[in-house]
Amino acid sequence: MGFKCGIVGLPNVGKSTLFNALTKSNVPAENYPFCTVEPNIGVVSVPDERLKNIVKLVKPEKVTYNTLEFVDIAGLVKGASNGEGLGNKFLSHIREVDAICHLVRGFEDEKIVNVNPDLNPVRDAEIVNTELILSDLEIVSRRLEKLRGAVKSGSKDASYEYGMLIEIERCLNEGVFIANSKLKSEVKQYARQISLLTIKPLFYVLNISDRGQNTSMISSFENFVSKSNARLVKIACKFEADLIEFEEKEREQMLKEAGFAEGALYKIIKTGYEVLNLLTFYTIVGSETRAWSIKAGGKIIDAAAKIHTDMAKGFVKGEVIHYYDFMDCKGEEGAAKKGRVLIVGRDYVIQDGDIIKIRFNM
Numbered sequence: 341m342g343f344k345c346g347i348v349g350l351p352n353v354g355k356s357t358l359f360n361a362l363t364k365s366n367v368p369a370e371n372y373p374f375c376t377v378e379p380n381i382g383v384v385s386v387p388d389e390r391l392k393n394i395v396k397l398v399k400p401e402k403v404t405y406n407t408l409e410f411v412d413i414a415g416l417v418k419g420a421s422n423g424e425g426l427g428n429k430f431l432s433h434i435r436e437v438d439a440i441c442h443l444v445r446g447f448e449d450e451k452i453v454n455v456n457p458d459l460n461p462v463r464d465a466e467i468v469n470t471e472l473i474l475s476d477l478e479i480v481s482r483r484l485e486k487l488r489g490a491v492k493s494g495s496k497d498a499s500y501e502y503g504m505l506i507e508i509e510r511c512l513n514e515g516v517f518i519a520n521s522k523l524k525s526e527v528k529q530y531a532r533q534i535s536l537l538t539i540k541p542l543f544y545v546l547n548i549s550d551r552g553q554n555t556s557m558i559s560s561f562e563n564f565v566s567k568s569n570a571r572l573v574k575i576a577c578k579f580e581a582d583l584i585e586f587e588e589k590e591r592e593q594m595l596k597e598a599g600f601a602e603g604a605l606y607k608i609i610k611t612g613y614e615v616l617n618l619l620t621f622y623t624i625v626g627s628e629t630r631a632w633s634i635k636a637g638g639k640i641i642d643a644a645a646k647i648h649t650d651m652a653k654g655f656v657k658g659e660v661i662h663y664y665d666f667m668d669c670k671g672e673e674g675a676a677k678k679g680r681v682l683i684v685g686r687d688y689v690i691q692d693g694d695i696i697k698i699r700f701n702m
Contacts, residue, residue, distance in 0.1 A: 342406040346437035353445040359412035361580035380412040401627035440542040447549040541615035550579035619692035641686040654700035663693035
């Protein structure tokens with residue numbers, strides 16, 4: 341599994357349409373609020389040109405790509421943190437994802453119901469962000485209340501946790517997401533442990549039209565995203581959803597003709613990997629060639645544990661060939677002859693594109 345990405349936003353901004361475009365599904369995308377109640381879930385293979393090239397050389401019986409799970413979460417509205425629009429239920433779905441794809445409407449269409457009186461992406465994004473912050477503040481407030489008695493009695497552990505909660509509360513009251521804050525790493529780790537929403541990596545997708553743009557509106561939203569230290573992807577969701585019936589080469593050609601260099605799936609996967617700080621490594625074991633994802637900075641012992649716990653427990657050594665060496669030497673045998681195979685210990689830090697083999701004792 342690569343990562344689990346939740347698509348959030350106000351009602352009728354195109355979440356289900358984007359979900360359909362990404363997963364080639366056909367979930368309802370109707371023109372009324374709360375068309376989606378229970379989240380739609382779709383799993384897609386992560387496109388990987390390096391894996392394709394490795395497979396051409398190795399010719400394995402089985403090829404396993406990284407996968408990405410998309411969760412189409414129902415629209416949030418103002419007051420969601422207080423239960424408006426079934427908000428508490430929808431917020432609970434967001435807690436289960438690794439990254440948040442915040443979709444904002446950036447196109448004009450009188451035929452599509454807008455929950456707000458006019459088109460204003462900055463305002464709409466702030467509404468959803470405020471609800472995420474308010475939801476976290478409620479959790480923090482409850483935990484602070486529970487700890488007060490233990491703090492008064494002199495508990496050091498309670499006092500330490502209480503202090504972290506106060507720092508988090510101050511940050512949230514300033515309207516800052518924990519993930520983008522300057523809080524210490526141990527405080528952020530604690531925020532993850534208590535499942536706060538604003539610690540999750542978030543990026544924005546502006547749903548635009550493929551037929552001309554409101555440049556001043558887009559520029560205003562770009563400035564908003566930049567000030568938030570977030571990433572922005574612009575996608576014509578309806579246009580891409582309409583292309584799902586076409587073959588891949590035809591879709592690519594039609595996207596280029598419309599002025600889009602890459603499709604929605606490529607853009608979101610690339611951005612998701614960036615915000616989650618993920619990289620890809622590969623294994624060639626028996627008849628299977630496989631891609632894996634791991635946090636940047638992860639060691640080969642972490643990769644071994646990801647593959648199988650027995651590999652980590654009985655780890656002896658690792659053999660590493662980088663993708664470019666593997667291709668240059670026409671495979672593992674050629675890399676070995678040219679001295680391109682690196683023998684490493686358990687503390688070796690995995691690099692993006694490494695092809696690894698774990699030697700271990702059962």
